[in-house]
Amino acid sequence: MQVAVYPGSFDPVTKGHLEIIKRASRICGRLIVAVVDNPNKQAMFTLKERLELLEHSVSALDNVEIDIFEGLLINYVKEKQVSIIIKGLRAVSDFEYEFQMALMNKSICGEIETLFMMTSPEYSFLSSSMVKEVVILGGRVDDFVTPFVHEKIMEKIGNEGKA
Ligand code: PNS
Numbered sequence: 001m002q003v004a005v006y007p008g009s010f011d012p013v014t015k016g017h018l019e020i021i022k023r024a025s026r027i028c029g030r031l032i033v034a035v036v037d038n039p040n041k042q043a044m045f046t047l048k049e050r051l052e053l054l055e056h057s058v059s060a061l062d063n064v065e066i067d068i069f070e071g072l073l074i075n076y077v078k079e080k081q082v083s084i085i086i087k088g089l090r091a092v093s094d095f096e097y098e099f100q101m102a103l104m105n106k107s108i109c110g111e112i113e114t115l116f117m118m119t120s121p122e123y124s125f126l127s128s129s130m131v132k133e134v135v136i137l138g139g140r141v142d143d144f145v146t147p148f149v150h151e152k153i154m155e156k157i158g159n160e161g162k163a
Contacts, residue, residue: 001029004084004115007073009038010050012149013057014131016123020088021058023117028084031064034076044132044156056148074108085114090124 006024010017010033025031035050037043045053047068054066069076077085085105087098102114119126126144135141135153142150 003030003082004028004086005032005034005077005082006086007034007036009041010035010054011043011045011128012050012145012153013054014126014128014144016119016126018057019120019123020117021064024086025061025064029063032080033064033066035068041129053149053152057146074105074112077112078109083112085112087114087116088119089116090119
Protein backbone atom coordinates (compact mmCIF):
# COMPACT_ATOMS: atom_id res chain seq x y z
CA MET A 1 0.00 0.00 0.00
CA GLN A 2 1.45 3.38 -1.02
CA VAL A 3 1.45 5.88 1.82
CA ALA A 4 2.02 9.59 1.15
CA VAL A 5 2.41 12.71 3.24
CA TYR A 6 0.77 15.97 2.18
CA PRO A 7 2.46 18.66 4.32
CA GLY A 8 1.49 22.26 4.80
CA SER A 9 0.58 24.97 7.23
CA PHE A 10 -3.17 24.76 6.36
CA ASP A 11 -3.92 28.00 8.21
CA PRO A 12 -6.77 27.47 7.49
CA VAL A 13 -7.49 24.60 5.10
CA THR A 14 -9.05 25.93 1.88
CA LYS A 15 -11.13 24.29 -0.84
CA GLY A 16 -7.92 24.21 -2.89
CA HIS A 17 -6.21 22.03 -0.26
CA LEU A 18 -9.30 19.81 -0.01
CA GLU A 19 -9.34 19.26 -3.73
CA ILE A 20 -5.71 18.07 -3.63
CA ILE A 21 -6.46 15.86 -0.59
CA LYS A 22 -9.41 14.19 -2.36
CA ARG A 23 -7.44 13.55 -5.54
CA ALA A 24 -4.34 12.34 -3.67
CA SER A 25 -6.45 10.02 -1.51
CA ARG A 26 -7.67 8.29 -4.69
CA ILE A 27 -4.16 7.48 -5.87
CA CYS A 28 -2.56 6.36 -2.62
CA GLY A 29 -3.61 3.73 -0.14
CA ARG A 30 -3.21 6.05 2.82
CA LEU A 31 -2.66 9.79 2.97
CA ILE A 32 -1.25 11.62 6.00
CA VAL A 33 -2.02 15.33 5.95
CA ALA A 34 0.74 16.78 8.11
CA VAL A 35 0.31 20.20 9.68
CA VAL A 36 3.30 22.29 10.65
CA ASP A 37 3.99 25.91 11.56
CA ASN A 38 5.56 27.91 8.78
CA PRO A 39 7.67 30.58 10.55
CA ASN A 40 7.47 32.76 7.44
CA LYS A 41 3.70 33.14 7.83
CA GLN A 42 1.58 34.89 10.45
CA ALA A 43 -0.71 32.21 11.91
CA MET A 44 -4.43 32.74 12.52
CA PHE A 45 -5.12 29.28 14.03
CA THR A 46 -3.08 27.18 16.46
CA LEU A 47 -1.74 23.87 15.18
CA LYS A 48 -4.41 22.04 17.19
CA GLU A 49 -7.18 24.22 15.73
CA ARG A 50 -5.87 23.60 12.20
CA LEU A 51 -5.82 19.87 12.89
CA GLU A 52 -9.45 20.04 14.03
CA LEU A 53 -10.50 22.02 10.96
CA LEU A 54 -8.82 19.44 8.74
CA GLU A 55 -10.28 16.49 10.62
CA HIS A 56 -13.76 17.89 10.21
CA SER A 57 -13.16 18.63 6.51
CA VAL A 58 -11.90 15.13 5.58
CA SER A 59 -14.14 13.03 7.85
CA ALA A 60 -15.71 11.33 4.81
CA LEU A 61 -12.33 10.13 3.49
CA ASP A 62 -11.51 6.83 5.19
CA ASN A 63 -7.87 6.63 4.11
CA VAL A 64 -6.92 10.16 5.15
CA GLU A 65 -5.49 10.98 8.57
CA ILE A 66 -4.34 14.27 10.04
CA ASP A 67 -1.20 14.75 12.07
CA ILE A 68 0.98 17.55 13.44
CA PHE A 69 4.75 17.64 13.22
CA GLU A 70 7.63 19.90 14.19
CA GLY A 71 11.03 20.35 12.64
CA LEU A 72 12.20 19.05 9.30
CA LEU A 73 9.63 17.52 6.99
CA ILE A 74 12.14 14.96 5.81
CA ASN A 75 12.69 13.70 9.38
CA TYR A 76 8.94 13.39 9.90
CA VAL A 77 8.51 11.52 6.63
CA LYS A 78 11.34 9.11 7.51
CA GLU A 79 9.93 8.56 11.00
CA LYS A 80 6.58 7.64 9.40
CA GLN A 81 8.41 5.35 6.95
CA VAL A 82 6.83 7.12 4.01
CA SER A 83 8.64 7.71 0.73
CA ILE A 84 6.24 10.05 -1.07
CA ILE A 85 5.57 13.74 -0.39
CA ILE A 86 2.56 15.24 -2.19
CA LYS A 87 2.54 18.95 -3.01
CA GLY A 88 -0.04 21.07 -4.81
CA LEU A 89 1.12 23.47 -7.52
CA ARG A 90 -1.13 26.41 -8.28
CA ALA A 91 0.83 28.47 -10.73
CA VAL A 92 4.27 29.07 -12.15
CA SER A 93 4.86 31.37 -9.17
CA ASP A 94 4.78 28.35 -6.83
CA PHE A 95 7.24 26.44 -8.90
CA GLU A 96 10.59 27.94 -7.94
CA TYR A 97 10.06 27.63 -4.19
CA GLU A 98 8.59 24.14 -4.47
CA PHE A 99 11.39 23.09 -6.80
CA GLN A 100 13.98 24.29 -4.27
CA MET A 101 12.27 22.47 -1.40
CA ALA A 102 11.89 19.25 -3.39
CA LEU A 103 15.59 19.31 -4.37
CA MET A 104 16.70 20.12 -0.82
CA ASN A 105 14.59 17.28 0.55
CA LYS A 106 15.92 14.96 -2.12
CA SER A 107 19.50 15.92 -1.32
CA ILE A 108 18.90 15.18 2.39
CA CYS A 109 17.22 11.87 1.65
CA GLY A 110 17.47 10.52 -1.90
CA GLU A 111 14.85 7.83 -1.40
CA ILE A 112 12.01 10.27 -0.86
CA GLU A 113 10.10 11.52 -3.91
CA THR A 114 8.06 14.71 -4.13
CA LEU A 115 5.03 14.35 -6.40
CA PHE A 116 3.33 17.52 -7.62
CA MET A 117 -0.36 17.75 -8.39
CA MET A 118 -1.71 20.67 -10.39
CA THR A 119 -4.48 22.51 -8.60
CA SER A 120 -7.76 22.82 -10.53
CA PRO A 121 -8.02 26.14 -12.40
CA GLU A 122 -10.93 27.26 -10.18
CA TYR A 123 -8.59 27.25 -7.18
CA SER A 124 -5.40 28.36 -8.91
CA PHE A 125 -5.49 31.79 -7.24
CA LEU A 126 -6.47 30.55 -3.80
CA SER A 127 -4.20 30.50 -0.75
CA SER A 128 -4.70 30.49 3.02
CA SER A 129 -2.71 33.74 3.22
CA MET A 130 -5.09 35.41 0.74
CA VAL A 131 -8.14 34.13 2.63
CA LYS A 132 -6.75 35.57 5.90
CA GLU A 133 -5.96 38.93 4.32
CA VAL A 134 -9.36 39.26 2.65
CA VAL A 135 -11.33 38.33 5.76
CA ILE A 136 -9.27 40.54 8.09
CA LEU A 137 -9.95 43.45 5.75
CA GLY A 138 -13.69 42.75 5.84
CA GLY A 139 -14.10 40.81 2.59
CA ARG A 140 -16.11 37.61 2.01
CA VAL A 141 -14.33 34.28 1.88
CA ASP A 142 -17.25 31.85 2.11
CA ASP A 143 -16.65 30.63 -1.47
CA PHE A 144 -13.10 29.57 -0.63
CA VAL A 145 -13.51 27.46 2.50
CA THR A 146 -16.09 25.00 3.84
CA PRO A 147 -18.99 26.37 5.93
CA PHE A 148 -17.41 24.87 9.09
CA VAL A 149 -14.05 26.52 8.43
CA HIS A 150 -15.83 29.76 7.57
CA GLU A 151 -17.67 29.68 10.89
CA LYS A 152 -14.39 29.16 12.76
CA ILE A 153 -12.70 32.00 10.85
CA MET A 154 -15.56 34.36 11.73
CA GLU A 155 -15.38 33.29 15.40
CA LYS A 156 -11.64 33.91 15.41
CA ILE A 157 -11.96 37.33 13.79
CA GLY A 158 -14.81 38.21 16.15
CA ASN A 159 -12.81 37.09 19.17
CA GLU A 160 -9.97 39.29 18.12
CA GLY A 161 -12.40 42.19 17.68
CA LYS A 162 -11.36 42.77 14.08
CA ALA A 163 -14.83 42.52 12.51
O1 PNS B 1 1.51 25.41 3.34
P1 PNS B 1 2.92 25.90 3.25
O2 PNS B 1 3.20 26.88 4.38
O3 PNS B 1 3.26 26.49 1.91
O4 PNS B 1 3.86 24.61 3.45
C1 PNS B 1 5.28 24.71 3.45
C2 PNS B 1 5.85 23.57 4.28
C3 PNS B 1 5.27 23.64 5.68
C4 PNS B 1 5.48 22.26 3.65
C5 PNS B 1 7.39 23.74 4.34
O5 PNS B 1 7.68 25.00 4.88
C6 PNS B 1 8.06 22.65 5.19
O6 PNS B 1 8.28 21.56 4.71
N1 PNS B 1 8.31 22.96 6.47
C7 PNS B 1 8.93 22.02 7.41
C8 PNS B 1 10.36 22.43 7.73
C9 PNS B 1 11.30 21.94 6.65
O7 PNS B 1 11.44 20.77 6.40
N2 PNS B 1 11.98 22.91 6.00
C10 PNS B 1 12.92 22.63 4.93
C11 PNS B 1 12.21 22.50 3.60
S1 PNS B 1 13.32 22.13 2.32
